[in-house]
Amino acid sequence: QVQLVQSGAEVKKPGASVKVSCKASGYTFIAYYMHWVRQAPGQGLEWMGIINPSSGGTSYAQKFQGRVTMTRDTSTDTIYMDLSSLRSEDTAVYYCARDVSPGSTLAGRYWGQGTLVTVSS
Amino acid sequence: DIVMTQSPDSLAVSLGERATINCKSSQSVLYSSNNKNYLAWYQQKPGQPPKLLIYWASTRESGVPDRFSGSGSATDFTLTISSLQAEDVAVYYCQQYYTTSSLTFGGGTKVEIK
Numbered sequence: 001q002v003q004l005v006q007s008g009a010e011v012k013k014p015g016a017s018v019k020v021s022c023k024a025s026g027y028t029f030i031a032y033y034m035h036w037v038r039q040a041p042g043q044g045l046e047w048m049g050i051i052n053p054s055s056g057g058t059s060y061a062q063k064f065q066g067r068v069t070m071t072r073d074t075s076t077d078t079i080y081m082d083l084s085s086l087r088s089e090d091t092a093v094y095y096c097a098r099d100v101s102p103g104s105t106l107a108g109r110y111w112g113q114g115t116l117v118t119v120s121s
Numbered sequence: 122d123i124v125m126t127q128s129p130d131s132l133a134v135s136l137g138e139r140a141t142i143n144c145k146s147s148q149s150v151l152y153s154s155n156n157k158n159y160l161a162w163y164q165q166k167p168g169q170p171p172k173l174l175i176y177w178a179s180t181r182e183s184g185v186p187d188r189f190s191g192s193g194s195a196t197d198f199t200l201t202i203s204s205l206q207a208e209d210v211a212v213y214y215c216q217q218y219y220t221t222s223s224l225t226f227g228g229g230t231k232v233e234i235k
Contacts, residue, residue, distance in 0.1 A: 035224070037171075044212075044214065044226060044227075044228050044229045045163075045165075045171060045214055045216075045226040045229070046226065047216075047223075047224040047225060047226060050221075050224075059221070059222040059223075061122075061223055061224075062122070062223065095170050095171075097170075097171075100173070100176055105218055105221040105224070106159075106161065106176055106218050107161035107163075107173055107176045107216060107218060108163075108171065108173060109173050109182070111170035111171060111172075112170065113170065114170055
């Protein structure tokens with residue numbers, strides 16, 4: 001069965017960076033695009049970007065361009081989301097999600113459990 | 122970016138009654154070349170990640186009860202729960218994937234029991 005297991009909660013100071021991982025299993029890793037979505041406490045869902053695990057190609061939401069880097073490691077079937085210059089507004093649960101169809105950007109069918117990132121001085 | 126606007130922000134419905142959630146996009150998400158609407162619906166319960174309910178505006182995800190249905194086209198979409206059950210209490214989000222470099226979500230609609 002498809003599983004996405006994310007790394008544990010993080011506490012960071014303003015200005016620091018955080019790297020969240022998402023390990024995939026149960027399917028062909030390179031076949032499906034992977035999304036990153038975040039949710040601030042009590043708020044809605046915010047799409048951050050997408051990575052093609054096969055090529056490593058990425059597309060980022062304009063809001064995060066210059067601050068976010070998404071990468072993958074095909075040897076471990078893991079994707080990473082690195083967010084820099086953290087501020088308090090980045091406090092959120094960060095989710096990875098696998099797309100519905102191979103090679104497509106549609107919607108998130110399978111989701112990780114979420115990683116809480118807290119930014120506080 | 123395409124802006125997705127949901128209404129209402131919240132609604133309370135009696136058990137067994139119909140719940141209707143609206144989603145409006147700032148531009149059409151209907152792709153003329155394949156006549157598909159690039160819109161999905163999710164359900165999120167407290168403390169859980171979102172769950173995909175519907176994509177292509179009306180294609181129900183495997184395992185989703187048939188009381189959930191999606192309709193609409195171009196800029197106006199609806200998620201209907203035909204007979205609300207207690208386990209349907211959640212926040213529901215629409216999401217467009219027409220602009221593949223910039224997906225966007227609606228603000229969410231909270232569904233409660235009256």
